[in-house]
Amino acid sequence: MDFSLMLDSSLDPSVFDDILNHIYSAIETNQTNICTTLMREYIKKWPNWEFKDFKKSGSTPLICACQNGSLSVAEFLVINLGFPVSDCGTVRFEHEVIEDAPPIWVASAAGHIAVVKFLLQSGADVNAVTSTNSTSLRAACFDGHLDIVEYLIENGADLEIANQHNHTCLMIACYKKHFEIVKVLVKNGAQVNRRSRKGNTALHDCAEGGCVEIMKFLLDNGATFQRDEYNVSPLMAAAISAHTSVVRFIMDTYITPITDETVIAEEVDRGSRISPREQIDVLEMLGCSMIDKKQDLLEGLKWWRRASEMRTLYHSVGLVELLKDIAQPVEEMENIVEYQSVEDVEEMMQEYNPDHIRMQSLLVRQRLLGFKHPDTTYYIRYRGAVLADSGDYERCLELWRYVLRNLVNNLDPLCCNILLCAIQSYVELFGFLFYTQKHDRFRQVYPTPSPNLVKLEDVLSVLQACIVLYKFHKKTSSKNPVEQSIAYQNKTDHTCMKLMCKLVVYFSLVKEDDLKQIELKSDSKKALDRVELFTEQMESLLSDIISYDIRDGDGNTLLHVIMSSDCCGAERHRITEYPHLPAIEIMLKLYRSVIYDLDLGNKEHFSALELFFKQSGDSSECKQLQQVLDLFENYGSHIDYDAETRTDFCPLLKYNDRALKYNESQEYEKFLAIADDQEVNEEDFEKLPLKIRSLKCLSAKAVLENDCDFSQMCEHLRSYVLKH
Incomplete structure (x- = not known):
């Protein structure tokens, strides 16, 4: 390789990216000589180099060396070039991206103890954290690097620094079933009964991980049974x-043949006994897990039978009621009545109706865990998804409506993520239905669909849920702001805003299809009134949320977001052309009526129109640009904003530049057609009109240039003048 040619300062700057690629490639393949040679030559050519020059996609050469265990490269970077051992960067492990990861965290996660030792000896902070407050010790515990865990603890690692969810090193070691690491942590004073933000302890993580040996060890070292925020015990x-295996161990250890209710209550309070009611509930839940998680219906029915038999036994000595408090029948679940007795379970075994058994499981799980537990809604949504896969979209939507309604009615901090997942699933399903119901492949799966499976009321209810979630999330996060979770809050805000805009696109698509169907009907007034009612409700919801001037972490408004290409498709399907002008027009209309200003800037001072031209101006068809510009201009947007200060981003100038090139190409094509003696259709060579500055803009500039007093103007006019 000719390094001198590669590092020729006269070469195009794009070559510098190639240099970085070679440097990182050399580090990843442990080619130390190539890496050091390239970096030395680079520094020699550019004496004023900075550390940031070597950053690539948020990572650094030192981060890369730590991930790949390149000790010699790490030593060269730190000792010879002075790279700081505290300089954080982005790193990817499998499919997860870690932000602001310190080099020592990366080396610990990757299991390179020699690099860890070198970094600590070079002054690295043993307790440095990532953006999620994860320490090097937690990273080593996660992946089971016992030698690194021991070394970090010997050098002052804090065992009790928890991540953003208050989840400790001991908890993650228990969940990952790293028994030897658990022993080391407990030996060095890890708190066995500490609780996470959701109230779970290491025993919960141990139970979820499924390791009986670790559970025995924790109980021998002072762990006690506690319930988390969902009222779930480790059992x-x-x-x-x-x-x-864990269920059997706990029940065998903490169930004694006592029938005295007073003694039982005392032992339950001390955590040395499992109450009869919980024993029965646990066996029922185990049956649900076998049915839903393991897909073993017969095994699930056997556990339900055991639960019913245990209830009969405990009832005979007066400890529980014979009849349990069953879940109320649910219309969306076909009004199935929950089983009550051993005979009911045996009847299910004989008839063996899989659909009925699965619905029973959903009812039992809902009664035992409640709607706040993520598994309750997950398995109802999963059942709906299975029905959708078989073509029964109506039943899927019924189940999902039930989930959405209950989550909105029971919304609290525990339910925010669950509701967000439910909304995302709904939006994905809508996109899939829009895409597939127009294709022959869909007809083969679902031969006689209704004209439009997606209904206005469904889109409206999901939009309402999304707005409720956004408001609730903003309210709770403002009351309890945590610095380390600001990035997470911004991500949630942006996700909600993107979902709102997608739903506006979907609403306009359904409305368009409904109006086409109404035209074919003789008695259409009632249907038309219904469409108009839903439209008014949708606009009312959006007007309310727009009045809060909501923004994402980059300062983008809903008007900015709806201009993005993401809003015109589901995750895997493009369902309409981009940009979707009817949805954009809805947003323009509402912003004009609520905020009056269509040129609101984000943190980089780009208006929605400018951002569209910046991101899509060169890739969109010229006629599409004309339609977008006309639409914004008709609603009073300032299309020549920044015409003199930022010419590269001014919509007016960028459009005119594209229009001129388009017109020239049209003239050339027309010339070729005439030269080939072809019959020329003038409509095929229609030119695009150029845009000129509006009289309003010229008047505003005149007001400023002549020092006119405009203090008495109304607010939106003063704002307009000041833009010039």
Whole structure:
């Protein structure tokens, strides 16, 4: 390789990217000589180099060396070039991207103890954290690097620094079933009964991981049974995860043949006994887990039979009621009545109707865990997805409506992520239905669909849920702001805003299809009134949220977001052309009526129109640009904003530049057609009109240039003048 040619300062700057690629490639393949040679030559050519020159996609050469265990490269970077051992960067492990990761965290996660030792000896902070507050010790515990765990603890690692969810090193070691690491942590004073933000302890993680040996060890070292924020005990957690070995161990150890209710109550309070009611509930939950998680319906029915038999036994000595409090029948679940007795279970075994058994499981799980637990809604949504895969979209939507309604009605901080996942699933399903119902392949799966499976009321209810979630999330996060979770909050805000805009696109698509169907009907007034009612409700919801001037982390408004290409498709399907002008027009209309200003800038001072031209101006068809520009201009947007200060981003100038090139190409094509003696259709060679500055803009500039007093103007006019 000719390094001198590569590093020729006269070469195009794009070559510098190639240099970086070679440097990182050399580090990843442990070619130390190539890496050091390239970096030395680079520094020699550019004496004023900075550390940031070597950054690539958020990573650094030192981060890369730590991930790949290149000790010699790490030593060269730190000792010879002075790279700081505290300089954080982005790193990817499998499919997860870690932001702001310190080099020592990366080396610990990757299991390179020699690099860890070198970094600590070079002054690295043993307790440095990532953006999620994860320490090097937690990283080593996660992946089971016992030697690194021991070395970090010897050098002052804090065992109790928890991540952003208050999840400790001991908890993650228990969940990952790293028994030797658990022993080391407990030996060095890890708190065995510490609780995470959701109230779970190391025993919960141990139960979910399914390791009986670690559970025995924790109990021998002072761990006690506690319930988390979902009112779930470690025993119930094991049943939810279908770990029968853990369930058997706990029940065999903490169930004694006592029938005195007073003695039982005292032992339950001390945590040395499992109550009869919980024993029965756990066996029922284990049955649900076998049915839903393991897909073993017969095994699930056997656990339900055991639960019913246990209830009969405990009832005979007066400890429980014979009849349990069953879940109320649910219309969306076909009004199935939950089983009550051993005879009911045996009847299910004989008839063996899989659909009925699965619906029973959903009812039992809902009764035992409630709607706040993520598994309750997950398995209802999963059942709906299975029905959708078989072509029964109506039943899928019924189940999902039930989930959405209950989550909105029971919304609290525990439910925010669950509701967000439910909304995302809904939006994905809508996109899939829009895409597939127009294709022959869909007809083969679902031969006689209704004209439009997606209904206005469904889109409206999901939009309402999304707005409720956004408001609730903003309210709770403002009351309890945590610095380390700001990035997460911004991500949630942006996700909600993107979903709102997608739903506006979907609403306009459904409305368009409904109006086409109404035209074919003789008695259409009632249907038309219904469409108009839903439209008014949708606009009212959006007007309300727009009045808050909501923004994402980059300062983008809903008007900015709806201009992005993401809003015109589901995750895997493009469902309409981009940009979708009817949805954009809805947003323009509402922003004009609520905020009056269509040129609101984000943090980089780009208006929605400018951002569109910046991101898509060169890739969109020229006629599409004309339509977008006309639409914004008709609603009063300032299309020549920044015409003199930022010419590269001014919509007016960028459009005119494209239009001129388009017109020239049209003239050339017309010339070729005439030269070939072809019949020329003038409509095929229609020119695009150029845009000129509006009289309003010229008037505003005149007001400023002549020092006119405009203090008495109304607010939106003063704002307009000041833009010039």
